[in-house]
Amino acid sequence: MKTIQVVAAIIRQGGRIFAAQRGYGKSKDGWEFPGGKIEPGETPEQALVREIREELNAEIAVGEKLTQVEWDYPDFHLSMGCYWCNLASGALTLREHESARWLGLDELDAVDWLPADRVVVAAIKRQAKA
Numbered sequence: 634m635k636t637i638q639v640v641a642a643i644i645r646q647g648g649r650i651f652a653a654q655r656g657y658g659k660s661k662d663g664w665e666f667p668g669g670k671i672e673p674g675e676t677p678e679q680a681l682v683r684e685i686r687e688e689l690n691a692e693i694a695v696g697e698k699l700t701q702v703e704w705d706y707p708d709f710h711l712s713m714g715c716y717w718c719n720l721a722s723g724a725l726t727l728r729e730h731e732s733a734r735w736l737g738l739d740e741l742d743a744v745d746w747l748p749a750d751r752v753v754v755a756a757i758k759r760q761a762k763a
Contacts (some may be wrong), residue, residue, distance in 0.1 A: 691724065728759050
């Protein structure tokens with residue numbers, strides 16, 4: 634099975650976390666943490682900065698890694714590094730997603746997360762309790 638290496642940004646602001654709804658592909662309408670594939674020669678952090686610039690027209694500061702998700706989808710294996718991020722400049726403007734929401738910790742279950750992103754939500758909740 635093909636493995637796809639990606640990164641995801643868990644963007645925090647004012648006690649809330651940014652969630653985006655996919656606007657394309659097999660996972661259209663599912664909710665996710667924004668990010669994407671790591672290009673050859675990029676570090677995960679560089680890939681996140683580039684992806685958020687491309688997808689959301691904003692600059693982020695990448696912080697510590699929250700978790701690494703390994704998930705088998707029917708067509709591929711997803712290896713996803715998930716990093717805490719803060720908005721450094723710009724406003725988050727949807728270029729590829731169809732919708733977005735800022736969710737408080739108590740609202741994280743209010744959207745229909747994609748399967749791998751549910752693992753990230755669980756990691757966020759565990760860290761919040763620690």
